[in-house]
């Protein structure tokens with residue numbers, strides 16, 4: 001994008017970055033910086049030349065604004081504070097600004113005209129980002145600063161400082177600050193609770209997603225999820241011109257296991273089979289419980305060798321080699337499988353029908369084997 005909009009966007013990215021939370025923090029920093037800059041100019045061009053404060057106090061206040069200008073924004077923008085508990089440096093910025101305001105109030109009548117309102121504004125800023133405890137300490141810190149300053153002004157008999165009037169003003173301000181702090185704390189607590197609720201909701205959603213995609217007994221993907229993956233693999237194969245296979249597996253004589261050893265043992269066998277299958281399959285293969293004692297494996301990129309056949313033979317060997325249950329060490333489980341390679345133009349339903357027919361053949365031929373489904377005959381053009 002070019003032109004004024006593009007330039008503005010690039011400038012915005014340069015100043016604020018692209019990460020939304022960092023942008024929020026930096027926006028607040030820049031807002032504070034504009035106040036620091038405004039104050040710096042006001043002190044340099046108006047307050048000091050007119051002698052409204054002593055040169056020493058003027059220099060202190062200007063140095064104070066300058067340090068804030070060159071410290072907070074660059075620190076936050078550099079990303080250095082990213083992992084700190086207060087990444088936007090909200091608390092240090094509030095403390096720093098309050099220090100100048102209190103000094104300004106103590107030493108200059110003009111400071112008195114603006115300091116207290118600005119302090120209240122700062123607490124309102126804190127509303128938006130402080131944590132509950134930080135909000136309370138900010139309020140307490142401000143009130144202590146103001147009361148300390150009041151005592152100091154009275155004891156040192158500051159010029160143009162009318163003790164009774166100022167005590168009334170400061171005590172009223174402290175009362176307002178306490179109320180604002182209380183509100184700020186409540187607001188921060190609500191934000192904290194909302195954030196915890198959001199996290200719990202995200203975790204629950206993730207759990208629901210896992211439950212929706214998985215079979216509760218074996219922990220494998222369920223039929224619905226594999227259907228989605230099959231469709232995606234078909235699209236990928238269509239676009240890329242490569243091959244994939246499916247293997248429909250059915251445990252042999254599973255009813256006998258249930259009848260002889262009980263349903264719980266049947267469940268245990270299903271879980272053990274799922275674990276063995278996951279252990280021997282490639283990471284890119286996906287196995288799902290298709291229903292009952294049936295499983296379906298999606299084997300992508302099965303060329304140029306017979307990768308589906310290799311995977312199934314590996315699974316057969318591992319089932320033969322290891323007992324499936326410690327309680328029944330002699331029990332062995334075999335399976336029959338129908339393997340079908342996707343043919344161009346074929347739907348997933350047609351592919352699964354061919355795998356099912358091949359599985360039926362494997363059962364008919366005596367079980368404990370895998371049968372490869374023949375490729376579908378090319379569709380003949382309709383006779384004229």
Ligand SMILES: Nc1nc2c(ncn2[C@@H]2O[C@H](COP(=O)(O)OP(=O)(O)OP(=O)(O)O)[C@@H](O)[C@H]2O)c(=O)[nH]1
Pocket residue numbers: 217250251252253254255256258262263264265266267270291292293363367
């Ligand atoms: N324990 C258990 N059994 C199940 C589950 N789902 C289905 N079954 C049982 O699996 C058995 C499947 O039996 P059949 O379809 O007759 O097949 P088979 O005994 O495996 O025989 P072939 O497939 O012909 O080798 C039935 O008895 C179902 O009750 C399950 O989640 N747990």
